[in-house]
Amino acid sequence: MPSVRLAWKPEPNRLVWGAVSRAVRAPSRIDRDFFVNVPGVVNLQGGPDFVSEVVDVFEIGYRAQPSPQASYSLSVFHNIYDKLRSVEPAGGGAVVLGNKMEGTTDGLEAWGTYQAAKNWRLSAGGFLLKQRLNFKPDSGDTNLAAAGNDPAHQLLLRSSLDLPDRSQLDVIVRYVGALPNPSVPSYTVMDVRYGIRLRRDLELTLAAQNLLDAPHAEFGAGGTSLVSKGGYVELRWTP
Secondary structure: OOEEEEEEEEOOOOHHHHHHHHEOOOOHHHHOOOOOEOOOOOOOOOOOOOOOOEEEEEEEEEEEEEOEEEEEEEEEEEEEEEEEEEEEEEOOOOEEEEEEEEEEEEEEEEEEEEEEEEEEEEEEEEEEEEEEEOOOOOOOOHHHOOOOOOOOOEEEEEEEEEOOOOOEEEEEEEEEEEEEOOOOOOOOEEEEEEEEEEOEEEEEEEEEEEOOOOOOOOOOHHOEEEEOEEEEEEEEEEO
């Protein structure tokens, strides 16, 4: 879709950029042809007149490398959504998919890396998000709580260490904020990966995932889908 991007370097190690973009989500078969009819419970139909969802995106960013060991990036964005999917009454107790939701989102993203030593790199990133969604005046949908169920903030920390004998140790800590509706609490987990190159074409990986936290929900009402600690072993051959 149309996109315009501009960049300016006031100094060799600094960059200011901006972008204006437009994107659409074309209707799927579910949007137009989906049909569920449970007598006395629900009669949901795809909308034959369902059109593409649209978003206009405005972005401004700044990147810098203040020293050979450190770099960072900051960006803000403003999204304007139109014709988002809604569920509209169609008479006789039936409902049909329509395009009568709209809204905006504002966000801030920040990322940075630091080369703490020749064989050790640290990186961090996160974002803040604020959503404002609403139905158009002629909409009959009332379930706004189910729209835009995204965390308002996330944070990621990563340590990458090169070890002797062609091996690596990566540690990642992730924090994800709570989801509003369906309500899911925030959680913090850690992933650890150890990899060693046995030969030029053969690599062995040992990994542990979702440490630090007890089994936790990441989505879904009532925490019915819980994510537990786990791990895997991978042997990769690259001819």
